[in-house]
Amino acid sequence: MxxxxxxxxxxxxxxxxxxxxxxxxxxxxxxxxxxNPRIIAGCVIETEGKLLLCKRAIEPRLGYWTHPAGFMENGESVAQGAAREAMEEALAKVKIGSLLSIVNVLHAHQVHITYRATLAEPGYGVGVESLETRLYDEAEIPWQDIAFLSVRFALQRYLEDRRLGVERMHGQDIDWQHGKLVTTER
Ligand SMILES: [Zn+2]
CATH class of the missing domain: 2.20.70.10 (Ubiquitin Ligase Nedd4; Chain: W;)
Structure with a gap:
């Protein structure tokens, strides 16, 4: 500035x-x-036992996979922002569920807040910020091509909780320390 x-x-x-x-x-x-930090609102969308992921059409991390997520707008709640991103990136009308994760990305001055969600109406598509969207079985998730550490964290914890039949809220801090990214679960 x-x-x-x-x-x-x-x-x-x-x-x-x-x-x-x-x-x-x-x-x-x-x-x-x-x-001050900016908030990124997102949701992990499950339908028919699979997770809906988007292949990013924009930098950063173009070509990598993510759940829908993006910068919150003024005048909306975090949950509303997450639902809006699902519509923009995956043309998916979602019902937002419980809070899944809060990740402090300290070096980027961002807080990533992610909800669980389901499809409120059948169907989804490819929004302008996505190259492709598809449903992934747990075993098919492209862990090598996940866009961000916070997305990996949310997906991992989502699947762990689903196996256990619980819906917990998970926290993580991500920061550069001595030249490498360090993650700490909170
Ligand atoms: Zn002035």
Whole structure:
């Protein structure tokens, strides 16, 4: 960030009075522009015992598989965002169920929140952000070609819980430490 979104004048970095972190502060109007994590809302969709996955048509991780997920919009709940992403990426009308996972992706300044879901209506398709969508049996899931660690975590925990007949909420932190990505279950 170089210029103030409010007034267009240059920004500087400083710690405002009473704060403890460097912030972008406008040199003209004085507005403090806070930067906070963004929420990615998603859902693991099950139908007929299979999971609906999407092959990404966009970077990052183009060509890799994910459950529907994307940035939340203002004015929607996390669950609404997850359902909207299912429609956009897989043309799937879903019924959102229980909370599956919260993954803090610390280095990316993101929080990935994923729900369990089922198809509210039969049928699905290929949204503009997907190259392909398909239903996977547990044994067929392309673990080598999963787009993100948070997606792998959600799918793994989903399947473990399904085997046990439970619906728990799982937490994970992902961060770079000493040059490699470290995951910690919470
Ligand atoms: Zn300003």
């Amino acid at each position: 170089s210029f103030c979104p409010n007034c267009g004048q240059p920004l500087t970095r400083k710690i405002p009075p009473g704060d403890h972190l460097l912030r972008y502060v406008c040199t003209a109007c004085g507005t403090i522009h806070y930067q």
